[in-house]
Amino acid sequence: MLPDLSPIPIKERLSLLFVERCQVDVRDNAFVMIDKQGVRTHIPVGGIACLLLEPGVRLSHRAAHLAAKTGTLLVWVGEGGVRLYSAGQPGGARSDKLLYQAKLALGDQGRLKVVREMYRRRFQEEPPANRSVEQLRGIEGARVKKIYQLLAQRYGVSWKGRRYDADEWDLSDLPNKCLSAATACLYGVTEAAVLAAGYAPAIGFIHTGKPLSFVYDVADIYKFDTVVPVAFKVAAAGPANPERAVRIACRDAFRQSRLLERIIPDIEEILAAGGESPPPPPPEAVGPAIPEKKGLGDAGHRA
Numbered sequence: 001m002l003p004d005l006s007p008i009p010i011k012e013r014l015s016l017l018f019v020e021r022c023q024v025d026v027r028d029n030a031f032v033m034i035d036k037q038g039v040r041t042h043i044p045v046g047g048i049a050c051l052l053l054e055p056g057v058r059l060s061h062r063a064a065h066l067a068a069k070t071g072t073l074l075v076w077v078g079e080g081g082v083r084l085y086s087a088g089q090p091g092g093a094r095s096d097k098l099l100y101q102a103k104l105a106l107g108d109q110g111r112l113k114v115v116r117e118m119y120r121r122r123f124q125e126e127p128p129a130n131r132s133v134e135q136l137r138g139i140e141g142a143r144v145k146k147i148y149q150l151l152a153q154r155y156g157v158s159w160k161g162r163r164y165d166a167d168e169w170d171l172s173d174l175p176n177k178c179l180s181a182a183t184a185c186l187y188g189v190t191e192a193a194v195l196a197a198g199y200a201p202a203i204g205f206i207h208t209g210k211p212l213s214f215v216y217d218v219a220d221i222y223k224f225d226t227v228v229p230v231a232f233k234v235a236a237a238g239p240a241n242p243e244r245a246v247r248i249a250c251r252d253a254f255r256q257s258r259l260l261e262r263i264i265p266d267i268e269e270i271l272a273a274g275g276e277s278p279p280p281p282p283p284e285a286v287g288p289a290i291p292e293k294k295g296l297g298d299a300g301h302r303a
Contacts, residue, residue, distance in 0.1 A: 013049040013260060016188050018247060021056035024063045031066060046070040049260055050192040052077045064088070073192040077184065087191060087201075097198040100278045101214075101271065105203050110274035114205045117273035121266070122221050137206060147224055155232040174242060175235040181243045182227035183219070185250040187212065190219040193263035218267060226253050 204213025
C-alpha cells in the first residue's frame with residue numbers, strides 16, 4: 001500500500017516530459033523508465049503536469065494507476081510529439097464545472113461573450129462590436145496569417161504559409177515542422193491544465209466538433225507569446241534535429257513564462273466573462289481524487 005499522497009499543485013510542476021523507447025513501470029513505489037539494457041531512470045511523476053509517451057513506450061497498469069493518483073496527465077503522441085493519439089484524464093472532470101461550461105457553450109450570448117474575452121486576451125485589444133462568433137473567427141484568421149508573416153520576417157525565415165499534412169510529415173518544410181512540434185507541446189500542457197481544472201477538452205467556443213476544441217481555444221491565447229516565436233527561432237538556426245530542439249526550447253519557454261501558473265486562473269476568468277454563475281456542486285457530488293488535507297496552521301503557515 002502506498003502512503004497518503006501530498007500532490008504538488010499543477011502551477012508548481014514541471015510542464016511536460018517526453019518519454020520514448022522504454023518500459024514505464026513502478027519500482028520501489030516510484031515511476032521508473034527501463035531501457036533495453038535494463039538501465040532504470042526514475043521519474044518524479046508527481047512533479048510533472050504532462051507525460052508525453054512517444055512510440056516504443058510500454059506502460060504498465062501500475063504506472064497508469066500511479067499517474068492517475070498523482071494527477072499527471074498521460075498523453076500518447078507520435079514521433080517528436082507531432083500527433084496526439086490519446087490522453088488520460090487524471091482525477092476526472094467535475095459535473096458542476098462541465099454543466100457550467102456546457103451552459104455557456106450552448107447559449108448564444110454566453111458563448112459570444114466568452115469568445116470576445118478570448119479575442120481580447122489574444123490580441124490585447126477590444127474586439128470589434130456587433131460581430132458574431134463566425135465573423136470574429138474570420139477576423140482572427142486574417143490577423144493570425146499576418147502575425148505568422150511578421151514573425152517569419154523578424155527571424156529571417158522563408159515563409160510560404162501554414163501548410164502541412166500530418167500523414168505526410170516529411171513533405172512539410174522546416175518552419176511548418178517546427179510549428180507543428182511546438183504547438184503539440186503547447187496542446188499537451190494546455191490539456192493537462194484544462195483537465196486539472198475539471199473542464200471538458202471537447203466543449204469549445206471558437207473551435208467546435210473536435211475532441212480538443214476547448215484546448216485549442218485556450219492554447220491559442222498563448223500561442224504567439226510562447227511557442228510560435230520559439231518555432232521560428234529554431235527554424236532560423238536550422239538544427240540537425242529540429243523537433244528535439246523545439247521541444248527543449250518550448251520547455252524552457254513554458255518555465256520562464258510560468259505558463260502553467262497562468263492557464264487555470266485565466267480559464268476561470270474567461271468563462272466568468274460569459275455572465276453565468278457556476279452551479280454549486282450537489283451534496284452527493286464525488287470529491288476530488290486527491291483531496292487537500294487541512295493543515296494545522298492558518299493560510300500563512302506551511303502544513
